Amino acid sequence: MTKGLIHHVEINVSNLEGSIAFWGWLLEELGYELYQSWNEGRSWKLEDSYLVFVQTEEIYLDASYHRKRVGLNHLAFYAKSREHVDVMTKRLEQKGISILYREHHPFAGGKKHYAVFFEDPDRIKVELVATV
Ligand SMILES: [Zn+2]
Structure with a gap:
């Protein structure tokens, strides 16, 4: 275990x-x-962390829920690579899940930030970001 790493998040x-x-x-696509x-309820686990x-x-x-109010704004997950972000973007679109900030995708988070942003059914924002 890494001290201080998130043990679980419950939503x-x-x-x-x-x-x-x-x-x-989504989580099974990411290896959970x-x-x-x-x-x-349901939970999914990856290594030592799980989401409930x-x-x-x-x-x-x-x-x-509204992400502009007090409370959680979004959850961000590591993608494997930029290609993985691209593949997941296609899969999201195939599932009819709309991509946020379309006009700036995949750089909606900044010029050096390669990511896709979308929403869960309660409109919790989800980010999948490539750091390599
Ligand atoms: Zn973020």
Whole structure:
């Protein structure tokens, strides 16, 4: 274990089924494996870190997520390479997932930052970035 590395992140979602379809596909593409599964949640793990998605209780569903509000803005994952970013961009498009900042893609994060940005079903922004 690397001290201080993220152990897990848990995210409440509005519709678990839709989140499982999206996150299951994405995380498994990135090498994660299904780790925990129960009626109200799922998690996927890669090495020593895992991500958990939990169905939000009905009484808390009135206030929806917005990344411009206080709280999480986005999650960023390492891509293997620039080519990997390109391949994933195509796969996202094939799945009908729209690419954010299209006009600046793949440099929406800056001239030296090769990445694709998109959204999960709750509109949590997701970034896949190539550092090599
Ligand atoms: Zn970022």
